[in-house]
Amino acid sequence: MNRLINKLAVLLISATVCFGAVAAQSANMTENERIIREFVDSWSGSDAEELANYFAEDGIYHNVPSGAV
Numbered sequence: 001m002n003r004l005i006n007k008l009a010v011l012l013i014s015a016t017v018c019f020g021a022v023a024a025q026s027a028n029m030t031e032n033e034r035i036i037r038e039f040v041d042s043w044s045g046s047d048a049e050e051l052a053n054y055f056a057e058d059g060i061y062h063n064v065p066s067g068a069v
Contacts, residue, residue, distance in 0.1 A: 039051075039054050
């Protein structure tokens with residue numbers, strides 16, 4: 001009986017860790033999605049300085065099928 005309880009406890013802990021990782025990944029994906037949507041929306045404003053804020057100083061933008069900028 002104790003062995004079964006130990007196995008169930010390990011299973012429960014493993015599931016909790018996995019679901020926690022999925023929730024964290026989902027929250028991070030939501031943040032990433034927000035940033036990407038803001039970046040795409042920024043193009044309609046034609047504000048080069050605003051767009052430049054999304055890049056590192058040495059950043060390279062690949063707009064397929066155009067060349068790198």
